[in-house]
Amino acid sequence: MTEQRWIWAAGLATTAADGTVLDTWFPALETGRAPEVPDTSALDAQAGSDERREVTIDVVVVEIDLDAPPQATSDAYLRLHALSHLLVAPNEVNLTGIFAHLPNVAWTNAGPVHPETFARLRPRLQRAGIQLQGLDKFPRLTDYVVPAGVRIADASRVRLGAHLAPGTTVMHEGFVNFNAGTLGASMVEGRISQGVTVGDGSDIGGGASFGRTIFEPAVTYRPASTMQSSPSEIPIPA
Structure with a gap:
């Protein structure tokens, strides 16, 4: 395994009230292994909760072996980010079993929401101007x-x-x-x-x-x- 077949990044993971990780956003990706103490200061201020969507946003650091299958939702999202950041070409990263690590999500103009939460809170969310844009495993x-x-x-x-x-x-x-x-x-x-x-x-x-x-x-x-x-x-x- 060469160092170039590893990618790591710090990001923000959105988690629903039942513990389901809905998505993870990584603003910048790095090749190689993650440092022992990554600098996440640029993301710390963006962590917190959104009571409207009943989610929490947490800072995470994820390191992936591109040749091994995805192990979790944030791992899967980092692989998708790597493709879209052009760090790897299609079919050059192991995506075996990725669907099992991607929950179905209610995608809104305010961010991801658990589908059951959106169904339950629809009137309140709509009054807040939050609209459902899609229901899928993959975001835009x-x-x-x-x-x-x-x-x-x-x-x-x-x-x-x-x-x-x-x-x-x-x-x-x-x-x-x-x-x-x-x-x-x-x-x-x-x-x-x-x-x-x-x-x-x-x-x-x-x-x-x-x-x-x-x-x-x-x-x-x-x-x-x-x-x-x-x-x-x-x-x-x-």
Whole structure:
């Protein structure tokens, strides 16, 4: 195991009243092993509780072995952050069993809420201007990471864990799943499914869907003019 296959970060974990960790946000990631006494001072002031959502926000320090499966919710979130921060490319991090560590969450404009809590407190939350935006295991990428040099027309169409290279544009009807994305400047008007990447210069037209099943090997699609000889690369017709 090389040091570069480890990543660590300090972040803020949101926990529901029943102890369910709903999410974890990591503002900055580092390669290698975590120091014995990490500096979390920049996050300490943001810890606390939100009585409206019945959650607590705690500072956590997480260290992960990229070659080992996820062990907990914060571990899973750090892997998704690593993909979206472009520290690893899709299919280069172990995501085995990740769904088991990601609870279903009521995503609101005020942050994550336990689904049962939202159902119980709906009138009070709505009076406070808190609206339900989605019910899913994966949040929107842009609620956690703002990728440099990227345009996203509809934030709800790109999940955290998407890998978007600088120069990428995702149009309104485009969609990019976690552990998927672009390896160079690309136009995405169609869908890129989990485990699939497209090469530099790709143009995914509206209605196109680049996918694979969970039982199939990873696939990289490249424009035919730039395709290199590899059994895992499939040309995009000109």
